[in-house]
Amino acid sequence: MLAYIGRRVLLAIFTVWAISVLSFVIIQLPPGDYVTSYIAQMASTGSVVTEQEAENLRIQYGLGQPIYVQYYKWMALITQGNFGMSMEWRRPVTEVIGERLWLTVVVSVAALILTWVLALPIGIYSAVRQYSVGDYAATFVGFIGLAVPNFLLALVLLYLGFVFFNAHIGGLFSLEFQDAPWSWARAWDLLKHLPIPALILGLAGTAQQIRIMRANLLDELRKPYVVTARSKGLTEATVILKYPVRVALNPFASTIGYTLPYIVSGSIIVSLVLGLPTVGPLLLKALIAQDMFLAGTIVLLLGVMTVIGTLISDILLVWIDPRIRLENT
Amino acid sequence: MAKSDLVLDPPSTPLPGPSAVPVAEKQRIFVASQWQLMWWRFRKHRVAVASGVVVIGFYLVVLGADFLAYADPNASEAQRSLMPPQRVYLLDGWAFRPHVYAVKGARDPQTFKRVYQTDPSQRIYLRFFAEGFEYRFLGLIPTSRHLIGVEPGFDASRTLFLLGTDVQGRDLWSRLMFATRISLTIGLFGVTVSLVLGVVLGGLSGFYGGAADTLIQRVIEILRSIPTIPLWMGLAAALPRDWSILQVYLAITIIISLLGWTELARVVRGRFLALREEDFVVSARLVGCTQMRTIFVHMVPSFMSHIIAATTLALPAMIISETALSFLGLGLRPPAISWGVLLQQAQNVQTVALSPWLMIPAIPVIIVVMAFNFLGDGLRDAADPYGR
Numbered sequence: 001m002l003a004y005i006g007r008r009v010l011l012a013i014f015t016v017w018a019i020s021v022l023s024f025v026i027i028q029l030p031p032g033d034y035v036t037s038y039i040a041q042m043a044s045t046g047s048v049v050t051e052q053e054a055e056n057l058r059i060q061y062g063l064g065q066p067i068y069v070q071y072y073k074w075m076a077l078i079t080q081g082n083f084g085m086s087m088e089w090r091r092p093v094t095e096v097i098g099e100r101l102w103l104t105v106v107v108s109v110a111a112l113i114l115t116w117v118l119a120l121p122i123g124i125y126s127a128v129r130q131y132s133v134g135d136y137a138a139t140f141v142g143f144i145g146l147a148v149p150n151f152l153l154a155l156v157l158l159y160l161g162f163v164f165f166n167a168h169i170g171g172l173f174s175l176e177f178q179d180a181p182w183s184w185a186r187a188w189d190l191l192k193h194l195p196i197p198a199l200i201l202g203l204a205g206t207a208q209q210i211r212i213m214r215a216n217l218l219d220e221l222r223k224p225y226v227v228t229a230r231s232k233g234l235t236e237a238t239v240i241l242k243y244p245v246r247v248a249l250n251p252f253a254s255t256i257g258y259t260l261p262y263i264v265s266g267s268i269i270v271s272l273v274l275g276l277p278t279v280g281p282l283l284l285k286a287l288i289a290q291d292m293f294l295a296g297t298i299v300l301l302l303g304v305m306t307v308i309g310t311l312i313s314d315i316l317l318v319w320i321d322p323r324i325r326l327e328n329t
Numbered sequence: 330m331a332k333s334d335l336v337l338d339p340p341s342t343p344l345p346g347p348s349a350v351p352v353a354e355k356q357r358i359f360v361a362s363q364w365q366l367m368w369w370r371f372r373k374h375r376v377a378v379a380s381g382v383v384v385i386g387f388y389l390v391v392l393g394a395d396f397l398a399y400a401d402p403n404a405s406e407a408q409r410s411l412m413p414p415q416r417v418y419l420l421d422g423w424a425f426r427p428h429v430y431a432v433k434g435a436r437d438p439q440t441f442k443r444v445y446q447t448d449p450s451q452r453i454y455l456r457f458f459a460e461g462f463e464y465r466f467l468g469l470i471p472t473s474r475h476l477i478g479v480e481p482g483f484d485a486s487r488t489l490f491l492l493g494t495d496v497q498g499r500d501l502w503s504r505l506m507f508a509t510r511i512s513l514t515i516g517l518f519g520v521t522v523s524l525v526l527g528v529v530l531g532g533l534s535g536f537y538g539g540a541a542d543t544l545i546q547r548v549i550e551i552l553r554s555i556p557t558i559p560l561w562m563g564l565a566a567a568l569p570r571d572w573s574i575l576q577v578y579l580a581i582t583i584i585i586s587l588l589g590w591t592e593l594a595r596v597v598r599g600r601f602l603a604l605r606e607e608d609f610v611v612s613a614r615l616v617g618c619t620q621m622r623t624i625f626v627h628m629v630p631s632f633m634s635h636i637i638a639a640t641t642l643a644l645p646a647m648i649i650s651e652t653a654l655s656f657l658g659l660g661l662r663p664p665a666i667s668w669g670v671l672l673q674q675a676q677n678v679q680t681v682a683l684s685p686w687l688m689i690p691a692i693p694v695i696i697v698v699m700a701f702n703f704l705g706d707g708l709r710d711a712a713d714p715y716g717r
Contacts, residue, residue: 272676
């Protein structure tokens with residue numbers, strides 16, 4: 001088990017490294033270097049950057065030196081918690097991102113939980129009552145969930161909410177809580193706004209999980225041990241929940257690692273449509289304004305969060321299912 | 330059925346009565362080629378067949394976009410901004426003469442919004458294969474015939490608005506036709522690039538195994554655990570603003586496929602692993618086939634069908650990616666027209682609530698993605714006709 005977790009952690013570290021390189025590439029891609037654009041930006045608002053200040057910045061980011069030195073300097077600054085300055089907001093990047101990152105995490109995790117809570121019972125039902133009306137309904141909703149891109153789904157729901165209820169279903173907070181400090185009331189308000197974005201984000205994943213669960217459970221239900229359990233006189237619920245469901249849970253659970261990146265990815269674009277105060281809208285604005293430190297940091301942090309989330313779920317999985325330990329070591 | 334008589338070891342003479350049919354059926358299966366078996370198997374999956382027809386239909390639109398459009402997709406006109414879809418009346422009295430009513434636009438003196446009123450006294454009759462703007466059919470034959478048009482004396486781009494117009498007063502139906510062309514071909518190019526990457530890397534991984542396999546598998550795992558949309562956005566935003574439509578188009582295709590090849594590589598690797606130890610591969614190697622020959626003459630044809638199925642399943646993701654990026658304004662940029670570019674106008678609720686027809690381009694996206702998914706499912710089942 002330790003060997004397995006060790007390998008997972010190693011892979012996670014490599015992934016984080018790959019993400020950091022990609023984020024650095026994104027920062028470097030636009031023409032011109034950071035200090036030059038910074039000076040131009042400051043000049044346009046009437047402030048002057050002295051030659052000394054500019055020189056200091058150049059040294060700090062290793063401009064003019066080979067690209068790997070620049071990467072190394074950038075990483076060194078990050079490990080000290082210095083993610084650079086946002087050019088558009090003229091504040092440190094960490095301040096600009098602020099609680100938006102945590103709200104992104106909250107929305108993504110909520111979507112992930114919802115995926116599981118919905119997919120598990122529906123998948124079991126679909127398999128046990130194969131070809132029933134409910135099974136067909138689940139399959140149909142599943143296909144819709146897979147085929148409709150989540151941002152279009154958000155758009156349609158927003159439109160329907162507007163036309164039929166005259167309500168704006170977007171956002172994560174009511175007006176009075178938008179800029180309020182954290183309190184129980186604000187947390188409760190957040191909780192009330194969560195279901196719709198979580199549902200939109202989780203639908204595709206849910207659809208996929210239902211199909212996986214249904215297929216696995218159908219395979220298991222045909223096996224002789226189920227007949228044996230039944231012939232021994234166990235109740236139907238015990239037969240199904242205690243044996244085949246537990247076996248079928250394994251492939252179901254192992255897909256969780258790929259669900260999280262997908263949800264985080266989707267949250268960016270859905271946030272834009274629904275107007276959620278996550279990092280999504282911030283990233284788009286930063287990219288359009290070529291505010292590259294902000295954009296690069298968001299890509300980096302999102303990637304790292306996803307890797308950590310996936311790692312946690314992987315470790316939980318080994319803990320739940322001992323067979324994985326044996327298979328992989 | 331002379332051919333089936335040649336089958337070795339027929340189960341004695343066909344018995345009279347009901348069992349005669351299954352025997353003939355069986356014999357037909359024995360002599361059928363692999364592709365024929367797959368076709369029979371695929372045919373049974375009704376939804377997949379129907380989806381295949383839908384997909385072919387969409388690609389016909391790609392070929393004949395300018396024939397199906399009746400107005401220049403880029404001709405903007407402030408006088409026709411945000412016109413709602415027109416109602417088409419099929420009958421004139423009791424005769425089948427499809428027509429629309431002329432539309433008059435005016436500015437509401439209070440709200441300053443443009444309002445449109447139909448004028449039932451003026452009927453404009455539709456014509457099929459009517460004259461319109463000039464183009465080259467299939468890029469070759471110069472013509473000015475269009476599937477739909479209006480009677481001579483009227484200009485289709487001024488009188489006909491089947492799906493309404495957008496903010497700049499451009500005809501949505503005509504734009505949708507051209508958007509289909511771009512959105513569906515970008516998916517094809519993207520999937521081709523992914524396919525090359527997937528087959529080469531998946532092949533290396535599965536055929537050689539060992540260190541190459543470990544390395545490629547880890548790279549795939551890393552790529553799959555990165556949220557793709559932020560990365561795409563970052564890369565797409567860095568494309569120089571002064572690039573031509575074609576350059577942006579190619580760059581977006583490459584960006585999307587760089588992260589999209591992993592699933593194809595996984596399928597190819599799995600096939601290689603399964604085939605590596607098969608008798609026919611071992612014997613090919615033993616009779617001295619070069620590695621290239623073993624791979625491309627003996628192994629690849631035997632899992633071609635699997636590749637086709639996996640490719641079909643990879644296409645919808647490509648189409649959605651392009652739509653998403655263009656929707657955000659980071660993908661294709663106007664004057665290029667794609668589904669995402671059209672949907673960009675539907676980004677905020679206020680616009681959509683007042684002009685819901687701007688959401689129409691979402692419908693083909695959903696239909697195509699569903700059709701490709703069903704088609705891919707059917708192909709995947711058919712790819713292995715010997716399975717259960």
